[in-house]
Amino acid sequence: MGFQLLQSLLFVAVLVTGLYPFVRRIQRIRANIFRGRGAPATDRAALRWRQMARVALGQSKMGSRPVAAFFHVLIYVGFVLINLELLEILLDGLLGTHRILSKPLGGLYPLMIGLFEWLGVGVILACLVFLGRRMVSGPPRLYKAAELNGWPAWDAKVILIVEIILMGALLVMNATDVAMHPGAYHFPVSGWLAHLFDGWSPEALYATERIAWWLHLGGILAFLNYLPYSKHFHIVLAFPNTWYASLDAPGSMTNMPVIQNEVQAMLNPASAPAPSTEAPGRFGAADVHDLPWKSLLDAYSCTECGRCTSVCPANITGKKLSPRKIMMDTRDRLEESDRWLQAHPEATSVEDGKTLLGDYISNEEVLACTSCNACVEACPILINPLNIILELRRYRAMEAGEMPSEWALMQGNIENNGAPWAFPAADRLAWAEQDSTNRS
Ligand code: SF4
Ligand code: SF4
Known part of the structure; x- marks a missing residue:
C-alpha cells in the first residue's frame, strides 16, 4: 500500500513537472503571435470549420504526393489513436491500478489494444520510411537547401526517432505484461513479441514492464515539451492555422x-472618398x-x-x-x-x-x-x-x-500621367490616329 502511494505521488510529480513547462511555452508562443498586427478574422465561421476539417483533419492538400500522404496519415492517425492508451496509463498512474480498463471493456479491450499495436507497427514503419527519405534517398527539398543546415535537419530526424522509441516502449510494455500473465491478455503483436522474453524471471519481466511503462509516459511528456520548439508543432497549429486562413480568392492582396x-x-x-482623418x-x-x-x-x-x-x-x-x-x-x-x-x-x-x-x-x-x-x-x-x-x-x-x-x-x-507609361493622358489615342494614317 505504502509503495503504491509512493508510486502514485511520484507519478503526479512527474506529470506536473512535465506539463508545467509545456503550458508556459504555449503561453509564450501565443503572446508572441498576438504581438502582430490586426485581430483574428472570425467571419464566415461555417466555411472556416469546413476548411479546417478538410485541410487539417482530412489532409486534403497532401494528396498530390500519394505515397508520402499515405505514410503521413499513418503516423498522424496512429499517433493520435495510440495516445488513447495514455488515458489508461494516466488512470493507472494516479490510482495505482494495473490496466484499469481491461475489466470494464471486457472483450473490447484486446480488440482496442490490438488496433493500437498494429497502428504502432505502422507508425514505426512510416517513421523508418521518412528517415530513409531524409537520410538515404528522397526529394532534394527535404535535405538539399541552405536553410536546412544544422538544427532544422536534426529536428526532422529527432522527432521520428522519438516516435519509434515511444512505439517500441509501448510494444515492450505490452509484451512483458503478456509474458508475466500467461493467458490473461491476448494481444496480436505483443502476444508474438512475448516469446522474446521466454525464460525471463518474474522480477526481470516486472522491471522491464515498469521501465517501458515509465519510458512511454516520460517519452510522451518529453515529446510534448519538445514539440513547441520544433517544426512538428504543426501537429497542433495546423488546426487554428487553417481555421484562420484567408477565405478570399487565391492571390488576392490586402490593400491599404x-x-x-x-x-x-x-x-x-x-x-474619390473623403480623405481619412x-x-x-x-x-x-x-x-x-x-x-x-x-x-x-x-x-x-x-x-x-x-x-x-x-x-x-x-x-x-x-x-x-x-x-x-x-x-x-x-x-x-x-x-x-x-x-x-x-x-x-x-x-x-x-x-x-x-x-x-x-x-x-x-x-x-x-x-x-x-x-x-x-x-x-x-x-x-x-x-x-x-x-x-x-x-x-x-x-x-x-x-x-x-x-x-x-x-x-x-x-x-x-503620378504624372495616370498610367504606367511615359505618355501624357492627352496622347492616349495617338496610337489610333497613327494607325489610321498608316492605313490610308
Ligand atoms: S509548410 Fe512551410 S515549407 Fe511547407 S509548403 Fe507550407 S510554408 Fe512551405
Ligand atoms: S509568390 Fe511565387 S515567386 Fe513569390 S515566393 Fe511564392 S512561389 Fe516564389
Whole structure:
C-alpha cells in the first residue's frame, strides 16, 4: 500500500513537472503571435470549420504526393489513436491500478489494444520510411537547401526517432505484461513479441514492464515539451492555422485603404472618398511585429516541408528566394525578439538593432518574388509566405523609398500621367490616329 502511494505521488510529480513547462511555452508562443498586427478574422465561421476539417483533419492538400500522404496519415492517425492508451496509463498512474480498463471493456479491450499495436507497427514503419527519405534517398527539398543546415535537419530526424522509441516502449510494455500473465491478455503483436522474453524471471519481466511503462509516459511528456520548439508543432497549429486562413480568392492582396484612396483621388478625383482623418500606421513591415498576427501564426505552423520552395519559379530559376526560408526566418526572428523582450521587461518594443528585413531576409530575396502565388497554393496547411514578402516589399518601397529604378519610373508615370507609361493622358489615342494614317 505504502509503495503504491509512493508510486502514485511520484507519478503526479512527474506529470506536473512535465506539463508545467509545456503550458508556459504555449503561453509564450501565443503572446508572441498576438504581438502582430490586426485581430483574428472570425467571419464566415461555417466555411472556416469546413476548411479546417478538410485541410487539417482530412489532409486534403497532401494528396498530390500519394505515397508520402499515405505514410503521413499513418503516423498522424496512429499517433493520435495510440495516445488513447495514455488515458489508461494516466488512470493507472494516479490510482495505482494495473490496466484499469481491461475489466470494464471486457472483450473490447484486446480488440482496442490490438488496433493500437498494429497502428504502432505502422507508425514505426512510416517513421523508418521518412528517415530513409531524409537520410538515404528522397526529394532534394527535404535535405538539399541552405536553410536546412544544422538544427532544422536534426529536428526532422529527432522527432521520428522519438516516435519509434515511444512505439517500441509501448510494444515492450505490452509484451512483458503478456509474458508475466500467461493467458490473461491476448494481444496480436505483443502476444508474438512475448516469446522474446521466454525464460525471463518474474522480477526481470516486472522491471522491464515498469521501465517501458515509465519510458512511454516520460517519452510522451518529453515529446510534448519538445514539440513547441520544433517544426512538428504543426501537429497542433495546423488546426487554428487553417481555421484562420484567408477565405478570399487565391492571390488576392490586402490593400491599404489610405493608399487606395490617394490613388483613386489621383486617377479619378470625382469618385474619390473623403480623405481619412486617421494617421496612417507604418507602411508594410520591417520587422516581425509589423506583420499581421496571422503571418506570425503561419511562421510557427510551418512544417519546413519545402513544397512551397519546390514550386517557386524564382527558386527554380536559381534566384536566392526560398519561401520556406522566409517562414523559417520569420519564426527565428520572432523567437529572438521574444528572448529580447523577456530580458527587458520594461520595454514595449524590441530595440536590439536588428530587423527581419535586412538581418534575416535580404532585399535580393524580397525583390526576386514574382507574386505568382504558387507557394501559397502548394502549402499543405494554407500558409502564405507571399504575404510576408509583400509586406516587406511594401516597407521597402513606401517607407524606405528603396525600389528598383524601373519601379520608380513606373510610379512617377502613374503620378504624372495616370498610367504606367511615359505618355501624357492627352496622347492616349495617338496610337489610333497613327494607325489610321498608316492605313490610308
Ligand atoms: S509568390 Fe513569390 S515566393 Fe511564392 S512561389 Fe511565387 S515567386 Fe516564389
Ligand atoms: S510554408 Fe507550407 S509548403 Fe512551405 S515549407 Fe512551410 S509548410 Fe511547407
